[in-house]
């Protein structure tokens with residue numbers, strides 16, 4: 428029996444997930460059989476065009492009618508569209524896969540995590556933190572879990588982009604507090620916080636993030652509306668930027684380790700530059716998304732980092748693809764997460780990263796934001 432999948436959203440993330448679903452039968456033959464059943468959005472013409480391109484059987488402009496009639500619901504819309512459809516789907520027992528950050532506000536994320544808990548473990552509710560599914564990141568987790576880096580002391584994460592350097596770059600929902608919740612902090616910082624939690628969050632490593640100190644900055648206060656707007660301002664309409672363009676934060680972990688995190692949309696020349704560096708008492712490791720097939724590890728006694736090409740048959744997920752050394756890319760992370768999520772749906776079991784993980788990341792992001800507003804460290808509630 429094949430699973431009917433309904434997907435809300437058909438732009439960047441819609442394409443990334445539809446591509447992943449299309450790859451599954453070819454490269455992951457043990458994945459459950461699925462049907463890209465219905466594509467959901469607001470504009471019927473654009474939806475039909477996208478459905479043809481992305482391989483969906485039908486379209487709908489009514490998510491409420493869809494959530495009951497599919498075996499899994501993907502919520503890939505802008506952040507403010509995450510809560511209501513996701514909660515309604517979970518309330519009718521439909522598994523949900525939601526893009527990150529889980530919600531625009533902590534309150535919304537709490538409601539979503541509550542709905543997931545009420546639905547129970549047999550109804551997976553996943554947050555789409557795709558970078559957990561980079562083979563080199565999973566390899567890094569194995570190195571950390573082996574304990575060979577010793578006691579974790581420093582965790583460094585930076586996520587640099589530059590698509591807003593030009594003050595004339597168009598305004599989008601990502602610049603709006605109501606729709607996005609936060610700017611670089613939510614969009615990019617959520618990935619970094621999740622990776623940090625995934626890699627060192629276990630009790631025998633650094634443990635939970637206990638408190639945060641944050642600094643947020645908005646460099647350009649208003650931006651032009653794409654196409655000039657509705658004509659009232661001679662085609663020069665602008666809209667206010669109500670979120671951060673960049674953030675920096677210090678974190679304290681349960682074991683006393685220090686976290687240093689930052690993200691920006693103003694790092695001239697950096698397109699999608701996400702790096703993680705971890706220093707333990709016996710060794711260190713570092714990862715860069717721009718070299719995602721590699722992991723650098725420095726073990727006790729080494730005088731420099733060893734660069735490990737994580738493309739061997741026994742490396743995570745690699746045996747599904749090409750012979751050793753035939754590198755993978757960004758889109759493969761979506762195939763891996765779709766494989767895991769849809770398998771969890773077929774088997775009626777929990778998926779990780781869950782809504783609870785999405786909420787945990789949101790608590791850290793909110794603490795960073797509050798710390799900036801209050802000018803003091805903020806303790807992270809559970």
Ligand code: SOE
Nearest residue numbers: 439527588590614615618699
């Ligand atoms: C933003 O520029 C963005 O597309 C994020 O929304 C994604 O989550 C990240 O993977 C790449 O950058």
